[in-house]
Amino acid sequence: MKKYILFDNDGVLVETEKYYYEANVRALNEFDLELNFDTYMEIMARGGNAWEVAIKAGVPKEEINIKRERRDIYYQELIREKNIEIDGVVETLEKLSHSYKMGIVTTSRRVDFDLVHNNRDIVKYMDFTLCVEEYPRSKPYPDPYLAGMKKFNASKAECIIVEDSQRGLTSAVNAGIECVTVYNEFTKTHDLSKASYKINSIKELTSLLKNL
Structure with a gap:
């Protein structure tokens, strides 16, 4: 589960x-x-x-x-x-927060991450956030997601990753953790064939997880 x-x-x-x-x-x-x-x-x-x-x-x-x-x-x-909002993200996180613990694992620098999330409601649903300065090697190495799993003191089977890029998916695969990829027009040419699950929108994540 x-x-x-x-x-x-x-x-x-x-x-x-x-x-x-x-x-x-x-x-x-x-x-x-x-x-x-x-x-x-x-x-x-x-x-x-x-x-x-x-x-x-x-x-x-x-x-x-x-x-x-x-x-x-x-x-x-x-x-x-620029408008960097993605439709449905906050609503989805609110729903998921009742059943799951959540964290963000990013290759962004902390200074950029904090700027992005200033005055947004995303981070309040997270138990932690990990930026590129906070683990040894960046994606596609497994280090970022293994560090996230360790933060939760969780097993690989208890975790699931949500990604949109080939580099991120490779990191998840290298960590041995199941990964859901969300369709993104920007990364549509990436090879996401190794994803455990694929969804077209973040809004589909709640129903997908209910069926796992």
């Missing part, structure tokens, strides 16, 4: 992934480098980062670090001004 739900954040609880891509595009453009969508999807799926494009072009590490800071500023500007 499932008792604990571990949620990915970006693309599952808030619609932020496209703005992170946009921020990377803007920063790389300042090097006169193009980051096309298909390239970014391939990088994202395997857990790489957009700076591979700059490294391949021979840009010095020091210059990349400067642009990385600019990228972070661009991203924060976007998530402040």
